[in-house]
Amino acid sequence: xxxxxxxxxxxxxxxxxxxxxxxxxxxxxxxxxxxxxxxxxxxxxxxxxxxxxxxxxxxxxxxxxxxxxxxxxxxxxxxxxxxxxxxxxxxxxxxxxxxxxxxxxxxxxxxxxxxxxxxxxxxxxxxxxxxxxxxxxxxxxxxxxxxxxxxxxxxxxxxxxxxxxxxxxxxxxxxxxxxxxxxxxxxxxxxxxxxxxxxxxxxxxxxxxxxxxxxxxxxxxxxxxxxxxxxxxxxxxxxxxxxxxxxxxxxxxxxxxxxxxxxxxxxxxxxxxxxxxxxxxxxxxxxxxxxxxxxxxxxxxxxxxxxxxxxxxxxxxxxxxxxxxxxxxxxxxxxxxxxxxxxxxxxxxxxxxxxxxxxxxxxxxxxxxxxxxxxxxxxxxxxxxxxxxxxxxxxxxxxxxxxxxxxxxxxxxxxxxxxxxxxxxxxxxxxxxxxxxxxxxxxxxxxxxxxxxxxxxxxxxxxxxxxxxxxxxxxxxxxxxxxxxxxxxxxxxxxxxxxxxxxxxxxxxxxxxxxxxxxxxxxx
Amino acid sequence: xxxxxxxxxxxxxxxxxxxxxxxxxxxxxxxxxxxxxxxxxxxxxxxxxxxxxxxxxxxxxxxxxxxxxxxxxxxxxxxxxxxxxxxxxxxxxxxxxxxxxxxxxxxxxxxxxxxxxxxxxxxxxxxxxxxxxxxxxxxxxxxxxxxxxxxxxxxxxxxxxxxxxxxxxxxxxxxxxxxxxxxxxxxxxxxxxxxxxxxxxxxxxxxxxxxxxxxxxxxxxxxxxxxxxxxxxxxxxxxxxxxxxxxxxxxxxxxxxxxxxxxxxxxxxxxxxxxxxxxxxxxxxxxxxxxxxxxxxxxxxxxxxxxxxxxxxxxxxxxxxx
Numbered sequence: 001x002x003x004x005x006x007x008x009x010x011x012x013x014x015x016x017x018x019x020x021x022x023x024x025x026x027x028x029x030x031x032x033x034x035x036x037x038x039x040x041x042x043x044x045x046x047x048x049x050x051x052x053x054x055x056x057x058x059x060x061x062x063x064x065x066x067x068x069x070x071x072x073x074x075x076x077x078x079x080x081x082x083x084x085x086x087x088x089x090x091x092x093x094x095x096x097x098x099x100x101x102x103x104x105x106x107x108x109x110x111x112x113x114x115x116x117x118x119x120x121x122x123x124x125x126x127x128x129x130x131x132x133x134x135x136x137x138x139x140x141x142x143x144x145x146x147x148x149x150x151x152x153x154x155x156x157x158x159x160x161x162x163x164x165x166x167x168x169x170x171x172x173x174x175x176x177x178x179x180x181x182x183x184x185x186x187x188x189x190x191x192x193x194x195x196x197x198x199x200x201x202x203x204x205x206x207x208x209x210x211x212x213x214x215x216x217x218x219x220x221x222x223x224x225x226x227x228x229x230x231x232x233x234x235x236x237x238x239x240x241x242x243x244x245x246x247x248x249x250x251x252x253x254x255x256x257x258x259x260x261x262x263x264x265x266x267x268x269x270x271x272x273x274x275x276x277x278x279x280x281x282x283x284x285x286x287x288x289x290x291x292x293x294x295x296x297x298x299x300x301x302x303x304x305x306x307x308x309x310x311x312x313x314x315x316x317x318x319x320x321x322x323x324x325x326x327x328x329x330x331x332x333x334x335x336x337x338x339x340x341x342x343x344x345x346x347x348x349x350x351x352x353x354x355x356x357x358x359x360x361x362x363x364x365x366x367x368x369x370x371x372x373x374x375x376x377x378x379x380x381x382x383x384x385x386x387x388x389x390x391x392x393x394x395x396x397x398x399x400x401x402x403x404x405x406x407x408x409x410x411x412x413x414x415x416x417x418x419x420x421x422x423x424x425x426x427x428x429x430x431x432x433x434x435x436x437x438x439x440x441x442x443x444x445x446x447x448x449x450x451x452x453x454x455x456x457x458x459x460x461x462x463x464x465x466x467x468x469x470x471x472x473x474x475x476x477x478x479x480x481x482x483x484x485x486x487x488x489x490x491x492x493x494x495x496x497x498x499x500x501x502x503x504x505x506x507x508x509x510x511x512x513x514x515x516x517x518x519x520x521x522x523x524x
Numbered sequence: 525x526x527x528x529x530x531x532x533x534x535x536x537x538x539x540x541x542x543x544x545x546x547x548x549x550x551x552x553x554x555x556x557x558x559x560x561x562x563x564x565x566x567x568x569x570x571x572x573x574x575x576x577x578x579x580x581x582x583x584x585x586x587x588x589x590x591x592x593x594x595x596x597x598x599x600x601x602x603x604x605x606x607x608x609x610x611x612x613x614x615x616x617x618x619x620x621x622x623x624x625x626x627x628x629x630x631x632x633x634x635x636x637x638x639x640x641x642x643x644x645x646x647x648x649x650x651x652x653x654x655x656x657x658x659x660x661x662x663x664x665x666x667x668x669x670x671x672x673x674x675x676x677x678x679x680x681x682x683x684x685x686x687x688x689x690x691x692x693x694x695x696x697x698x699x700x701x702x703x704x705x706x707x708x709x710x711x712x713x714x715x716x717x718x719x720x721x722x723x724x725x726x727x728x729x730x731x732x733x734x735x736x737x738x739x740x741x742x743x744x745x746x747x748x749x750x751x752x753x754x755x756x757x758x759x760x761x762x763x764x765x766x767x768x769x770x771x772x773x774x775x776x777x778x779x780x781x782x783x784x785x786x787x788x789x790x791x792x793x794x795x796x797x798x799x800x801x802x803x804x805x806x807x808x809x810x811x812x813x814x815x816x817x818x819x820x821x822x823x824x825x826x827x828x829x830x831x832x833x834x835x836x837x838x839x840x841x842x843x844x845x846x
Contacts, residue, residue, distance in 0.1 A: 035606050036607060038607070043561065043562055043563040043564075043566075117607075120567075121563065171602075171608075172602075177602075178608060178609055179607075182606065197693075198606075198795070199793070199799055199803070200689055200795040201689065224688070224793075225793065226793045227802070227803075228790055228792075230672050230791075231672070231675060231688050231792065231793060232688075234672075234675045234676065234679055234688075235687050238683055240679075240687060372806070402559075403556065403557075403559065404553075404554070404556075407559050410559065410571075422564075424564070431565055434565070440568065442567075442569075446566055446568055446570075446571075447564075447565065
């Protein structure tokens with residue numbers, strides 16, 4: 001019956017041909033709203049993902065997350081610090097203005113402005129130089145093997161539009177500058193902004209003049225932020241939205257049981273791990289003890305061995321996480337499969353290692369976790385604290401909001417703490433290498449307040465930053481990842497899953513970087 | 525009267541400044557905005573530069589004076605989160621919250637008063653006992669639980685009402701209203717009921733207590749002796765007198781409702797000031813938090829002043845000499 005109806009409607013459509021307009025609307029319930037519509041005024045990956053529907057970069061990622069020409073059709077390295085891009089001809093912005101080299105030059109200048117919040121994404125770029133209307137050179141401070149990775153996150157704005165609307169300067173909190181671009185858009189992307197009510201509803205309509213052949217069949221996207229988990233799930237079950245991002249793991253069974261909706265769960269790139277403070281002579285939790293047990297690799301190994309990740313995955317993560325031994329996920333450049341093995345759960349061996357290290361009677365340590373940043377973060381820490389208690393390690397557990405947790409970590413006031421790393425947007429092992437493993441000095445080690453320092457790792461960081469021969473660069477990062485694993489610089493736990501849920505009538509691809517790329521989706 | 529008003533204004537400014545100062549001291553414990561504002565792999569130098577630019581390295585008293593000075597001239601700064609003027613953000617969200625509060629108040633009065641009368645007139649009736657019992661549950665259930673239960677029943681199971689949002693709104697100048705569309709009315713039903721529940725039981729109990737007291741007073745007995753019909757005694761004499769304190773309390777509670785709306789708004793994704801505040805807390809968006817708290821302080825001071833003025837007008841004994 002239902003099938004016949006569908007055929008009937010299809011036939012009617014083909015008879016009427018031109019007059020037949022089907023409304024394929026994707027109603028997307030999301031935990032948060034985009035922070036702003038100005039692509040250079042934020043540093044949040046979700047906002048980037050949302051704006052990618054409206055704005056486009058020179059190079060984008062395809063359905064397999066490989067590089068693919070977008071606004072640029074090809075590129076070549078002219079000199080190590082000068083990369084030449086040939087631009088796509090015939091592309092227009094949503095207001096009809098043609099896309100040319102001037103737009104790239106203006107965009108890079110705007111992104112590099114000292115007031116632009118996102119300028120860190122373009123740290124290696126010096127400027128852009130027009131060669132002719134459809135050729136542009138990007139000039140670098142130093143050779144940058146990750147330039148293309150970075151460009152996938154740099155959206156191109158329209159020079160004339162910025163000029164006409166007095167938006168050539170990015171918005172800025174400290175100077176009080178407010179820009180037209182924070183609530184208006186003019187991109188080249190597959191969708192055009194139709195209306196926006198912050199935190200309530202943003203409507204995007206399909207861009208009929210998009211340069212690319214659409215794979216999707218959407219006519220519009222209704223973007224509906226719903227902050228409360230329970231309400232978001234209810235909205236899916238009651239048919240008010242077609243997809244919810246994220247879907248709480250604990251509601252999986254409820255969603256499975258409901259008619260017409262399915263949970264979508266896949267491993268993500270984000271590795272959850274424990275950082276270990278070796279900078280101090282004694283732990284914060286044990287003043288006066290005179291020694292820092294975490295400096296002893298046997299203790300680090302014992303702590304790792306005492307964690308039963310199988311149990312945590314089964315009980316806390318509903319079996320949806322991927323247990324990790326490496327700081328980076330398999331699809332990231334620099335991944336070494338041999339390092340990605342967690343030492344088997346063995347509390348007795350752990351106990352023996354502690355004994356050997358002179359901590360047979362155990363010791364006290366602080367354990368700091370977030371309670372609103374990663375999936376079931378607090379529950380994971382609670383479980384591990386009790387597992388460690390089993391080998392005599394007493395933990396002082398602090399689980400608090402991310403706004404307090406990360407500053408505390410950054411000040412070096414934690415002993416053992418939770419951190420998640422997804423290497424976004426570059427998707428490259430250089431990201432944890434330079435931020436978490438390199439000694440904290442100058443541009444490196446921004447997320448390494450623990451005193452972890454290894455001369456070879458530091459050497460590799462500097463070398464790989466400018467190594468343009470890809471094989472050599474990968475080999476360097478692999479070596480660093482091996483050192484991190486041998487030294488147990490961090491204790492990796494798992495890659496947390498992406499957990500969404502959708503109506504069966506929509507076809508959705510879940511990308512491991514947790515980006516929504518609705519130009520690959522279909523509504524039936 | 526003028527002196528009274530001027531004194532009141534002066535006090536109001538002091539109260540709001542005190543609220544501002546307290547909230548400013550509190551923000552130190554909410555977290556560090558620089559962390560939420562910078563990239564995941566930002567360098568130490570990058571973060572320091574941002575901290576400097578935001579003035580966060582200045583001593584706290586200095587930061588507060590700068591903030592208060594600007595606030596008094598109407599400039600609340602720019603949101604850390606989305607870099608729009610805070611005053612615009614609050615003005616944009618004000619209509620949603622006020623409409624929700626008005627709807628909740630009307631609902632609380634419309635249901636609370638009749639139930640109060642009912643339980644006062646038949647204090648031992650089966651229906652009264654039921655209403656009293658249910659109202660106890662209503663008072664003691666947290667708002668988010670009530671909200672979720674209502675969503676499960678009316679949105680998921682029955683599919684009568686939407687589970688989130690404000691429906692279609694109509695712009696009247698700078699004011700956006702949901703009262704002019706059918707979807708707006710459907711959308712406000714569940715959140716306003718959730719928000720009204722506590723208020724409703726309060727009003728019911730107040731009306732009941734007042735009514736029972738009045739029904740035992742001499743003039744009611746006298747009225748009965750005169751042979752007035754029950755209906756006139758109950759509604760024209762007793763209820764009218766019982767309503768005076770109810771209206772005062774309802775007025776004073778409006779400030780409380782605006783504050784309570786935070787929970788209701790986050791459960792129903794109601795795009796009002798409460799939702800704005802919750803997000804500001806999560807992002808450590810100090811300018812928005814400070815402006816919101818000062819705004820709520822202002823509402824409380826204004827409502828109290830209004831009540832005091834009304835009292836002073838009605839009852840000369842309350843006028844302070846001077």
